[in-house]
Amino acid sequence: MKRPKSGDVVEIPLLLDLGYGYAKYLDPRVVWETNDMPPVLRIFLFKSLIPIDSIGDIKRDLLIAPIGISGSNGIYKIGWRNIGNEPVAEDEKFLPHVKTGWPPIIDPPERWAYYEDLGDPTKMHFSEFHKISHLESSRVLNIETVSFRMTMEFLKLEGRDIKTLMPELDFFSAVEYSRSFTIPPYNIIPQQYRGRAKK
Numbered sequence: 001m002k003r004p005k006s007g008d009v010v011e012i013p014l015l016l017d018l019g020y021g022y023a024k025y026l027d028p029r030v031v032w033e034t035n036d037m038p039p040v041l042r043i044f045l046f047k048s049l050i051p052i053d054s055i056g057d058i059k060r061d062l063l064i065a066p067i068g069i070s071g072s073n074g075i076y077k078i079g080w081r082n083i084g085n086e087p088v089a090e091d092e093k094f095l096p097h098v099k100t101g102w103p104p105i106i107d108p109p110e111r112w113a114y115y116e117d118l119g120d121p122t123k124m125h126f127s128e129f130h131k132i133s134h135l136e137s138s139r140v141l142n143i144e145t146v147s148f149r150m151t152m153e154f155l156k157l158e159g160r161d162i163k164t165l166m167p168e169l170d171f172f173s174a175v176e177y178s179r180s181f182t183i184p185p186y187n188i189i190p191q192q193y194r195g196r197a198k199k
Helices: 143-157 171-180
Strands: 008-013 020-026 040-048 067-069 081-085 098-102 109-113 125-127
Touching: 008 143, 020 143, 040 143, 067 143, 098 125, 143 171
Parallel strands: none
Antiparallel strands: 008 020, 008 081, 020 040, 040 067, 098 109, 109 125
């Protein structure tokens, strides 16, 4: 089975006939020289109704903050397509803060906190929810749910709720919806707070 390489730019089928979205895969062992974090996906604010073959056609603004993923060895098995590979630029090594409830097993949580560097457990800080509500969850996103999340975000930019178009969500999509539907679109978050907790 073909496995992704750091710097792969991938094409991901979207749901609801929205076409295709695009992302760049970063291997932490290569980019940050660590085995202590998940692979990272940089999902672009760009979609096409038809497949494209040139990575030069892709606009590089982000749809959401860089996100950790699980199951990455299987991305080409579930229909993602590699359309090229390129070096990882310095600004693409940016790692966002991510939020968590505390203690993690209690819902609703007693307190809120955020981690630096996409979930580094040695860099946790307690905070108030209104200062971190715009951050992604500290939990990784399974590759099987990436297409749903991307579709959800593209619809959100149009002021539409994916749940009105897909009222019957599978378990994992429903979990992702509950975690993410209140997060504002990344491109309208003030630049200084994109992937960063408010002070």
